[in-house]
Amino acid sequence: MRDQDLKKQSFADIWANSVVFNELRDVNNLTGKCGCCEFRNVSMGCRARAYAATGNYLDEEPFCLYEPKSAALKDQHKAPTGVAP
Numbered sequence: 001m002r003d004q005d006l007k008k009q010s011f012a013d014i015w016a017n018s019v020v021f022n023e024l025r026d027v028n029n030l031t032g033k034c035g036c037c038e039f040r041n042v043s044m045g046c047r048a049r050a051y052a053a054t055g056n057y058l059d060e061e062p063f064c065l066y067e068p069k070s071a072a073l074k075d076q077h078k079a080p081t082g083v084a085p
């Protein structure tokens with residue numbers, strides 16, 4: 001967004017051609033649990049909160065309590081940690 005300037009470009013041009021807006025429009029760019037969430041096409045999480053929390057507007061939504069099913073499946077296959085033998 002820093003290299004966008006409404007004094008030099010039209011809003012329509014920025015909207016259509018900005019790297020940031022184009023990244024935000026593609027749910028496949030999301031990372032963290034939003035990136036593997038089955039609801040990402042309808043939710044996407046709040047990109048502003050992700051940016052505020054991590055500095056990455058494509059990172060996972062920090063206030064979402066939902067655990068995507070695919071993340072839960074991955075956790076089932078993880079070895080327990082911090083457990084004494």
Ligand code: SF4
Nearest residue numbers: 034037043045061064
């Ligand atoms: S993890 Fe939460 S915020 Fe992210 S896409 Fe899924 S439901 Fe939405």
